[in-house]
Amino acid sequence: MDQCKAISTHISTSCHLDQHPFGKPVDQTKYRGLIGSLLYLTVSRLDIMIIVCMCARFQSAPKESHFNAKRILKYLQGTKEVGLWYPCNVSLCLIGFSNSYFVGCKIDRKSTSGTCHMLGSSLISWHYKKQACVALSKVGAEYIATGSCCAQTLWLKQLFSDFGIVLSRIPILCDNMCAINLIKNPVMHYRTKHIEIRHHFLREHIAYGNCEIKYIRIEL
Numbered sequence: 001m002d003q004c005k006a007i008s009t010h011i012s013t014s015c016h017l018d019q020h021p022f023g024k025p026v027d028q029t030k031y032r033g034l035i036g037s038l039l040y041l042t043v044s045r046l047d048i049m050i051i052v053c054m055c056a057r058f059q060s061a062p063k064e065s066h067f068n069a070k071r072i073l074k075y076l077q078g079t080k081e082v083g084l085w086y087p088c089n090v091s092l093c094l095i096g097f098s099n100s101y102f103v104g105c106k107i108d109r110k111s112t113s114g115t116c117h118m119l120g121s122s123l124i125s126w127h128y129k130k131q132a133c134v135a136l137s138k139v140g141a142e143y144i145a146t147g148s149c150c151a152q153t154l155w156l157k158q159l160f161s162d163f164g165i166v167l168s169r170i171p172i173l174c175d176n177m178c179a180i181n182l183i184k185n186p187v188m189h190y191r192t193k194h195i196e197i198r199h200h201f202l203r204e205h206i207a208y209g210n211c212e213i214k215y216i217r218i219e220l
Helices: 028-041 046-056 069-078 138-162 177-184 197-208
Strands: 094-101 112-119 122-130 170-174 211-215
Touching: 028 046, 046 069, 046 122, 094 138, 112 138, 122 138, 138 170, 138 177, 138 197, 138 211, 177 197, 177 211, 197 211
Parallel strands: 094 170, 170 211
Antiparallel strands: 094 112, 112 122
């Protein structure tokens, strides 16, 4: 692929990855090796995180249609200059961002959580993972995603405390007001009955002042 034609996008807008049980199988070892290398690369190339994780779901039985990973290599060939920029003298202001892709998986209809953390103007942490349980509403999916963001926020808070940097009331920005109201309301709501108990720890840390939830508008 060193001499492949470079392209500017890593996935087509019309591409929908599915199991394709009757598709033509491909070499499983080769596919897994390619996905493993790309997953390693996501440490410094956040822009390919989503599509690589999508392709990684089919490592047990890859088909020819799943070899969209080759398109990722063509994209990387044309964007070698792209990377993360960490300027000096950034402000020690930590902000978390949370979002979810409701029923994004066409196989089991599970939603996907996406979170990231900014230290000043620098991106220092990101996370993109399919949720373990099925959310019955977009509010539930956003609630679970915000809980994942809170867990990472607490880990980063402890990490900074080891360096003598004390952070309190770290803001977590979410684009769903219903989910924010659900987090701030300590009363068990009928809409939260299907949500596992482990996701409700978010409310405790809001009450303790470790972090706070704020609304952010997302423009598409």
